[in-house]
Structures are given as C-alpha cells and as structure tokens.
Amino acid sequence: MARYDFRATEAKWRARWEEAGKFAVAEDPGRPKYYVLEMFPYPSGRIHIGHVRNYTLGDLLARYKKAKGFNVLHPMGWDAFGLPAENAAFERRVHPAEWTYANIETMREQLRGMGLSYDWSRELATCAPDYYRHEQKMFLDFLREGLAYRKESWVNWDPVENTVLANEQVIDGRGWRSGAPVEKRLLSQWFLRTTAYREELLEATAGLDRWPERVRTMQHNWIGRSEGARILFEIGGREERLEVFTTRHDTLFGASFCAIAANHPLAAALAEDDPALAEFIAECNRSGTGEAEIETAEKKGHDTGLKALHPFVEGLELPVYVANFVLMEYGTGAIFGCPAHDQRDLDFARSHGLAVLPVVLPPGADAASFEIGDEAYVGPGTVYNSDFLDGMAVEEAKAAMADRLEAALAGRRETAWRLRDWGVSRQRYWGCPIPVIHCPDCGVVPVPEADLPIALPDDVDFEAAGNPLDRHPTWKHVACPDCGAAARRETDTFDTFFESSWYFARFCDPRGETAFSRESADYWLPVDQYIGGIEHAVLHLLYSRFFMRALRKCGYLGIDEPFAGLMTQGMVCHETYRDDTGWLFPDQVRRADGGGYVRADNGAPVEVGRVEKMSKSKRNVIDPENIIRTYGADTARLFMLSDSPPERDLEWTESGVEGAWRYLNRLWSRIAEPERPLPPAGTPRPAELSPAAQALERAVHKTVKAVGESVERWRYNSAVARVRELSNALAAAGGDGPGEGWAARFGYETLVRLLEPMTPHIAEEMWGALGHEGFLCDVPWPDYDPALAADETVTLGVQVNGKRRGEIEVARDSSEDSVRDMALDLDPVRKILAGREPRRVVVVPNRIVNVVA
RNA sequence: GCGGGCGUGGUGGAACCGGUAGACACGCCGGACUUAGGAUCCGGUGGCGCAAGCCGUGGGGGUUCGAAUCCCUUCGCCCGCACCA
Numbered sequence: 001m002a003r004y005d006f007r008a009t010e011a012k013w014r015a016r017w018e019e020a021g022k023f024a025v026a027e028d029p030g031r032p033k034y035y036v037l038e039m040f041p042y043p044s045g046r047i048h049i050g051h052v053r054n055y056t057l058g059d060l061l062a063r064y065k066k067a068k069g070f071n072v073l074h075p076m077g078w079d080a081f082g083l084p085a086e087n088a089a090f091e092r093r094v095h096p097a098e099w100t101y102a103n104i105e106t107m108r109e110q111l112r113g114m115g116l117s118y119d120w121s122r123e124l125a126t127c128a129p130d131y132y133r134h135e136q137k138m139f140l141d142f143l144r145e146g147l148a149y150r151k152e153s154w155v156n157w158d159p160v161e162n163t164v165l166a167n168e169q170v171i172d173g174r175g176w177r178s179g180a181p182v183e184k185r186l187l188s189q190w191f192l193r194t195t196a197y198r199e200e201l202l203e204a205t206a207g208l209d210r211w212p213e214r215v216r217t218m219q220h221n222w223i224g225r226s227e228g229a230r231i232l233f234e235i236g237g238r239e240e241r242l243e244v245f246t247t248r249h250d251t252l253f254g255a256s257f258c259a260i261a262a263n264h265p266l267a268a269a270l271a272e273d274d275p276a277l278a279e280f281i282a283e284c285n286r287s288g289t290g291e292a293e294i295e296t297a298e299k300k301g302h303d304t305g306l307k308a309l310h311p312f313v314e315g316l317e318l319p320v321y322v323a324n325f326v327l328m329e330y331g332t333g334a335i336f337g338c339p340a341h342d343q344r345d346l347d348f349a350r351s352h353g354l355a356v357l358p359v360v361l362p363p364g365a366d367a368a369s370f371e372i373g374d375e376a377y378v379g380p381g382t383v384y385n386s387d388f389l390d391g392m393a394v395e396e397a398k399a400a401m402a403d404r405l406e407a408a409l410a411g412r413r414e415t416a417w418r419l420r421d422w423g424v425s426r427q428r429y430w431g432c433p434i435p436v437i438h439c440p441d442c443g444v445v446p447v448p449e450a451d452l453p454i455a456l457p458d459d460v461d462f463e464a465a466g467n468p469l470d471r472h473p474t475w476k477h478v479a480c481p482d483c484g485a486a487a488r489r490e491t492d493t494f495d496t497f498f499e500s501s502w503y504f505a506r507f508c509d510p511r512g513e514t515a516f517s518r519e520s521a522d523y524w525l526p527v528d529q530y531i532g533g534i535e536h537a538v539l540h541l542l543y544s545r546f547f548m549r550a551l552r553k554c555g556y557l558g559i560d561e562p563f564a565g566l567m568t569q570g571m572v573c574h575e576t577y578r579d580d581t582g583w584l585f586p587d588q589v590r591r592a593d594g595g596g597y598v599r600a601d602n603g604a605p606v607e608v609g610r611v612e613k614m615s616k617s618k619r620n621v622i623d624p625e626n627i628i629r630t631y632g633a634d635t636a637r638l639f640m641l642s643d644s645p646p647e648r649d650l651e652w653t654e655s656g657v658e659g660a661w662r663y664l665n666r667l668w669s670r671i672a673e674p675e676r677p678l679p680p681a682g683t684p685r686p687a688e689l690s691p692a693a694q695a696l697e698r699a700v701h702k703t704v705k706a707v708g709e710s711v712e713r714w715r716y717n718s719a720v721a722r723v724r725e726l727s728n729a730l731a732a733a734g735g736d737g738p739g740e741g742w743a744a745r746f747g748y749e750t751l752v753r754l755l756e757p758m759t760p761h762i763a764e765e766m767w768g769a770l771g772h773e774g775f776l777c778d779v780p781w782p783d784y785d786p787a788l789a790a791d792e793t794v795t796l797g798v799q800v801n802g803k804r805r806g807e808i809e810v811a812r813d814s815s816e817d818s819v820r821d822m823a824l825d826l827d828p829v830r831k832i833l834a835g836r837e838p839r840r841v842v843v844v845p846n847r848i849v850n851v852v853a
Numbered sequence: 854g855c856g857g858g859c860g861u862g863g864u865g866g867a868a869c870c871g872g873u874a875g876a877c878a879c880g881c882c883g884g885a886c887u888u889a890g891g892a893u894c895c896g897g898u899g900g901c902g903c904a905a906g907c908c909g910u911g912g913g914g915g916u917u918c919g920a921a922u923c924c925c926u927u928c929g930c931c932c933g934c935a936c937c938a
Contacts, residue, residue, distance in 0.1 A: 218856085218857080221935090247938065330938075334938095335938045537933075642877080643879085648866090717865090717867085718876085721878075722877080725877065796872095802917090807873065842919075850872080
C-alpha cells in the first residue's frame with residue numbers, strides 16, 4: 001500500500017500556497033466580505049494545544065467561507081506586551097524584546113506548520129513602535145474628547161516589588177510573585193471613561209444575537225445596573241450630609257444604623273482626631289479582597305460617634321459606623337443598614353447590639369408574631385411598621401418613598417452601576433508608554449503628536465524591583481512641550497488590554513501611516529466571526545466594545561460593535577496519570593497488556609485520574625509539535641474537529657488521533673491506488689446510471705447538504721461524521737454497472753472538496769491524484785441538487801400507540817391514504833388491532849405513521 | 854446567594870421544527886490475511902431474554918396520537934459573578 005508521506009506533502013503545499021499568495025486579500029467592493037478572527041496569542045514561547053484547537057476551528061470557517069465565494073480576511077498577529085517578558089528579563093537576563101521576538105519566530109513557524117490560511121502579509125506585533133504609536137495617538141484623542149483622565153484611586157500595591165498589581169495578579173490577598181500581603185494605596189492613575197458608554201454597552205448586549213448567551217449575561221452582570229435611590233441624611237452637629245445609595249428605600253423605616261467605607265472621605269476626616277479609627281481604617285486596608293477572605297471575614301465596624309438623622313422619623317438617630325464590608329467603589333461608599341431585610345446588615349446588627357425591626361411582612365405571615373431570626377427576609381411582601389408606606393407592596397413602596405424623598409429634598413431616584421472606569425496605568429516596562437509629560441508649571445501636558453511614537457528605551461536595567469522606566473537615568477527627563485521647563489515624562493505604561501482592544505481594526509490596514517484607513521475599516525469591520533476562549537468573556541471583549549465607541553467618537557470608524565459573531569471554544573482536556581512520585585506526563589506511561597496503564601520505564605502501576613483541562617501542574621499536557629511531527633498537521637486538525645462540537649470541551653486521546661491518522665491513510669490509498677481505476681477527470685455524467693450508481697449519487701448530494709448545514713451550525717464534529725459516512729459508502733461501492741465508475745469519481749472528488757477546510761494539505765494532494773491541475777483551495781464549495789439530496793423512497797417507522805412496531809418503505813411524498821393502508825396491513829399492526837378499527841391514524845408525511853388503537 | 858449551562862451505550866458524541874434514539878468514531882468481541890501485528894480487511898456490539906418480546910436519554914409527574922426534545926418537580930455535575938447596599 002502506498003504510504004502517504006505527510007511530511008513532504010504538507011511542506012510542498014504550504015510552499016505552493018505561499019508562493020502563489022493564495023490567502024492574501026484586498027478590499028473588493030464587488031464581493032461580500034467575511035472577516036474571520038481567532039484571538040491572537042501571547043508569544044509565551046511555544047504553541048499549546050488550545051491554540052491548535054482555536055486556529056483549526058477558525059481555519060475551517062475561513063476556508064469554507066472562501067470556498068463559498070466570500071472575500072475572506074483571516075489574519076494573525078501577536079499580543080506581544082506583557083509581564084512574562086519582564087519576568088524572563090529578570091530571571092534569565094534577556095531583554096524583553098529579544099525574548100518576545102524569539103518566541104514570535106518560534107511560534108510563527110509552528111503555526112505555519114499547521115497549514116492555516118492566514119494572510120501573513122498583515123502580521124503584526126503589538127510591541128512594535130509602528131503599532132503602539134497609533135494607540136498613543138488614540139489616547140491623546142481620548143484625552144481631548146474627555147474619554148481619558150487622571151485621578152487618584154485605590155490600587156493593589158505590592159510592598160516588596162514596589163508596584164501596582166492588577167486584580168488578576170493578586171492571589172488570596174498576596175502578590176503573585178513576591179507572596180507579600182497586598183496593600184491598598186491611593187495613587188494617581190490614568191483611566192479610560194468606560195462608564196461614559198455603560199448604558200449603551202448594556203443595552204447593546206441584547207443585540208449581540210450571535211454571541212453565546214452566557215457571555216452576554218456575564219457582560220450584563222459586569223456592567224450591573226441597579227435602580228435605587230440616593231438618600232441624604234442630616235448628621236447631628238455637622239454641616240455636611242451623609243449620602244447613601246440603596247435599592248431598598250422601601251425599608252427605610254427599618255433602618256437602625258448607617259455605615260461608611262474605610263476609604264470614605266468622612267472616615268479620613270474623622271480619623272485625624274481619632275487614633276483608634278485611624279488604626280481601624282489601616283486594618284481594613286490591609287485585609288485582602290480575596291474571595292476566601294471575604295467569605296470568612298467578620299462584619300467589623302468602628303463607631304464614629306456621629307448620628308445620622310432619620311429623614312421621616314422625628315428624633316430617630318442612627319449611629320454611623322466605619323465598616324469593613326462597605327465598598328467605596330460602589331454607590332456612594334455609604335449605606336443605611338436595615339438588619340431585618342439584608343443579611344449583612346443583620347450580621348452586623350447582631351454583633352453590635354442594634355435594633356432589628358421588620359418592615360416587610362412576608363405573604364401569609366402574621367404581623368403580630370413575625371420575627372427575624374438568623375436570616376434576613378429579602379423576599380416580597382407587604383410593608384408595615386412604616387408610616388406612610390404601610391400596606392403597600394415592595395415596588396409600590398419604593399416609588400412612594402422616592403417621591404417623598406424628592407419632595408423633601410432628602411434624596412432622589414438614582415441608578416448605580418457596577419462598571420467602573422478602566423484603570424490603564426501600569427508601573428511596567430514592557431508596555432506602551434503613556435504619551436504625557438508632567439510639568440511642574442503646566443501640569444499634565446500631552447505629548448505633541450509630531451513627537452510620537454514615544455518609544456521604549458532599550459538600555460534598561462531589570463536587576464532591581466520596580467519600574468525600570470522610572471529608574472532610567474535619562475529617558476524620563478524632558479522639556480515641557482508648552483513652556484520648555486524641565487519636566488518629567490510619564491513612566492507608566494498602558495495595561496496590555498489596550499493593545500488588544502483595537503488590533504482587529506489594525507489588521508484591516510496594517511501597513512498604513514494611520515492606525516487604519518476609514519475605508520478599510522468600513523469595508524472589513526465588524527469582525528464577522530471571532531473565535532477564542534471564554535476567559536475573555538468580560539475584560540477583553542468589553543474593552544473592545546468600549547474602544548469601538550470611543551474610536552467612533554474620535555472619527556476613526558463608524559461601528560459600535562467590533563464582533564458580530566462570537567464563538568467561545570471549549571478547552572482541550574486529557575486523562576491524568578499519577579503514581580507515588582506524583583503526576584506523570586502522558587509520554588511517561590504506556591498501556592498495560594491487561595488494560596490500564598503502567599510506567600513506560602519500569603512497568604510500575606499507574607493510577608489513572610479524571611479527565612481535566614491540560615495544565616502544567618497536572619502534567620496532562622500534549623505538545624502539539626510532537627503530534628504534528630508524528631502524524632502531520634492534517635491528522636491533528638481532523639482529530640481536533642471530529643470528537644466534540646467546538647464550544648464543548650474536547651478530550652485529547654491518543655487512540656482518537658490514531659483513528660484520524662488511519663482514516664486519512666486509508667482514504668489516500670483508495671484514491672491513489674484505486675481497486676478499479678476511475679474514469680478520467682471531466683468525464684460527463686452518463687445518461688444511464690445503475691441503481692447503485694444512483695444511490696451513490698444521491699448519497700453525495702446528501703452529504704454536501706449535510707456538511708454545509710453542520711458547518712453553518714457549528715457542528716464541525718457532525719460535518720466530519722458525514723464525510724466519513726460518505727467515505728464508507730464509497731468504500732462499499734465499486735461495481736461495474738452503468739455509471740458506477742462515474743459515480744465513484746463524483747463521490748471522491750466531492751469528498752475531497754468537502755475535506756479541504758478540514759485537512760487542506762492532503763485534500764490538495766488528493767485533488768491532484770484525481771487528475772486535477774491547480775489549487776483545490778480555489779475550487780468553489782460544491783453545490784447540491786435538493787431533489788437528489790432527498791431520498792426517492794423513504795422508510796417510515798410505524799408505531800402503534802407511539803411504540804415502534806415495524807416499518808414500511810414508500811415513495812417519497814406518497815399519499816397519506818396509501819401510507820395509511822400499508823401501515824395497517826403490517827402483520828404486527830394487524831395483530832395488535834385484532835380486527836378492530838383503529839381509533840385514529842396519524843400520518844406525518846415522509847416521517848412516521850402512528851396508529852392509535 | 855445570584856446568574857448561565859449540562860446529565861443519552863463501556864467512552865467521545867449524533868438526533869435542526871416534538872416524529873424510526875444511539876449517526877460517526879474510540880474501545881471491545883469474533884474472523885480473514887500474515888513470520889509477526891499495535892498494519893490492513895470482513896462481521897458483531899444499548900440492556901435483559903433461548904426466543905417472541907420487554908426495558909431504555911439522571912429520578913418522579915404532566916402535556917401530546919407521539920417527548921432525549923415542551924412544562925412542573927427533584928437529584929447530581931460544571932462554569933461565571935459576588936460583602937454591589
């Protein structure tokens with residue numbers, strides 16, 4: 001049997017595609033465009049299996065759409081700024097740029113080995129000044145439009161590394177690298193005004209109908225709109241009023257205290273004369289924000305001695321606490337506590353001896369006997385103990401209370417949002433410099449556009465902790481662009497999510513002098529199909545959505561939504577193996593003779609654990625390069641597609657990969673060395689076809705229909721199954737009757753065309769082996785004849801009372817009467833009816849017959 | 854706690870609108886060829902039963918001529934968010 005030489009063949013076709021520029025595209029107003037994008041990778045060193053899945057899925061779609069006649073943009077680039085490069089610099093003394101570009105080289109070669117249909121002429125790396133200069137300009141535009149600003153804010157501070165950490169870099173309240181407890185610090189930071197579009201972002205999520213429901217929900221919750229009221233409490237003996245946000249103003253008559261956040265300005269003012277309070281605030285700032293700590297943290301408070309006056313109860317004074325469970329970042333940073341109807345307030349009230357007065361009576365409860373125990377009542381009910389609200393339902397009471405607050409000038413209706421502005425300052429070297437200058441006289445001065453890009457200096461020192469830009473001897477010393485005085489360059493860099501918020505637009509016009517031309521953006525955007533991991537469900541996707549609106553305001557483009565379709569792929573999983581030495585890599589074990597696994601080196605028994613996401617810690621990882629070296633890219637791609645639908649997790653199995661490998665080899669040998677030679681390419685369909693040839697012809701049309709539908713519905717695994725089904729039919733065929741040779745050729749040719757988006761190299765090679773010149777990737781997707789894609793005869797199941805009792809074969813679209821008669825004539829049906837007339841016979845044309853006895 | 858999702862053979866999964874449950878694979882069993890097989894080819898494979906047949910989509914109930922699919926309820930698992938007032 002002719003062995004398929006994947007090494008030579010795959011390399012050959014990649015070279016040919018590249019030489020012929022098969023996947024380079026340009027705007028073409030005459031053709032419908034389709035923009036397929038996979039989330040670009042961070043160049044961490046090597047491609048991992050998740051990338052392989054991501055790009056295989058994207059490539060299938062890109063090649064399919066190209067074959068369907070679309071002008072397909074399918075680019076690839078590198079999300080190249082980020083912390084790992086700085087860690088490498090610190091640990092191995094390599095410059096971040098050198099490390100990053102070396103990784104890009106490696107990974108690009110790995111990607112090339114997969115045969116992906118990228119327009120490599122559009123490749124970009126975000127760490128290149130030619131890329132980030134444009135976002136420096138965007139930032140200046142944002143500044144001008146009021147979409148960027150600087151303010152003091154509380155941040156995570158690592159006291160050992162002397163730097164701000166992102167929330168993601170704080171693990172259980174400690175710096176991820178130093179292990180030091182993270183503190184909260186008030187620092188001046190740059191922000192992008194994401195909140196300017198919060199309403200629009202929230203409302204537009206509903207329109208993202210080609211996004212997964214759960215991603216839309218996550219964004220919805222992240223933006224987090226709550227309708228409520230702001231209430232202004234007079235404070236005894238002070239001028240200012242305490243402003244509180246609540247969504248439960250219906251429970252105001254149940255209030256027994258007020259509480260403010262440790263970072264509330266009022267707390268800071270009071271702490272100046274109260275050392276105990278100052279110590280309490282410091283303690284709050286030290287305590288972690290990690291989930292586990294919040295879960296276990298006690299509700300603590302410090303009584304300020306102030307009294308807030310209840311707006312509607314004469315003489316009722318509410319003690320004001322500084323409390324550790326009140327967040328400065330949400331609402332007004334102050335609350336009123338109604339212990340009966342809020343669990344946190346109840347916990348706090350119980351430990352501080354405060355009153356618990358129920359004001360909402362659950363349906364059916366008795367006002368005289370209803371009491372609050374350890375659980376607050378948060379459900380619906382009738383308001384009581386509440387003066388003018390008595391007898392109202394909760395929603396009604398909220399409205400009435402809001403009216404009274406507004407009338408009394410003691411408050412107003414208000415909507416609170418969970419979404420905060422995006423803090424983009426990072427005290428890092430390997431990021432895009434923020435293009436502003438701090439002048440002692442003029443304040444913050446934007447860098448003049450003519451001076452862009454502000455490039456990173458190369459000669460930096462990573463020996464000490466902290467930001468190398470800040471330590472650089474000369475870089476930050478500049479003259480003020482306005483007054484010429486000695487000034488200081490901003491040494492913070494952007495959060496790396498800045499780069500990924502617009503790279504898809506840069507791909508439209510990656511070599512231009514501007515970020516991208518309006519024409520190219522108008523032609524290509526939005527991305528028609530974006531594919532990537534669920535881990536970006538909020539941050540990256542939300543930032544990008546904000547960016548489109550901000551760029552629209554600055555005149556860069558005219559769209560709101562960057563990604564019309566989003567597909568979040570599942571993870572790649574693998575069995576885990578361990579013995580008494582710990583976790584084992586898959587290549588450290590082998591199948592034992594009697595089933596199970598043993599160690600490859602000494603035959604010692606191995607415990608097989610559950611199938612889990614591939615991770616370094618569990619060692620259940622497969623290196624894609626090994627797979628591609630052993631089986632070739634087509635095999636890896638085919639297996640990636642065949643075992644699970646794209647959005648679901650995929651279990652990587654050696655036997656599955658081997659199955660894919662055997663299939664391709666089997667198919668190759670049938671095409672390269674057919675048992676019966678096929679008629680030459682271009683042989684017309686004979687007028688006469690044997691029944692077998694007709695059946696095969698129909699099977700081909702059916703397959704084309706089914707594969708197309710499966711691809712459109714993200715059922716790539718089913719598409720592969722239909723292809724294999726046709727392969728089985730072709731292998732079983734092979735008679736000498738009229739037209740059977742033609743039908744076999746028709747079958748194999750169509751099969752190869754359907755395989756092209758899945759396994760492009762071997763498909764091209766088979767196309768050649770079938771006697772065709774030229775590129776298969778230029779051949780359009782096959783059409784099918786609807787008449788031939790439907791069976792001529794159909795087999796109908798015959799049920800009696802919904803239970804299957806037999807089947808009948810009838811011509812398609814047979815009359816209901818004839819079908820009914822045939823069904824009633826079946827032996828099992830007659831047996832059950834025993835001469836009685838059926839009560840009813842349901843005939844669903846071409847589907848089923850159900851006899852109701 | 855709130856929100857989203859998922860439960861189908863030994864395994865991954867298929868079944869678009871309610872219409873013959875288990876496509877296609879993996880695995881396993883049997884056979885052929887072979888010096889050999891972890892190659893290839895052929896056959897079998899949801900469970901119980903000798904069979905006729907019965908039972909089967911996490912459990913219970915409902916709607917329907919007919920339910921994996923719709924509704925109610927319950928159990929289990931996964932994911933996201935969360936002192937959000």
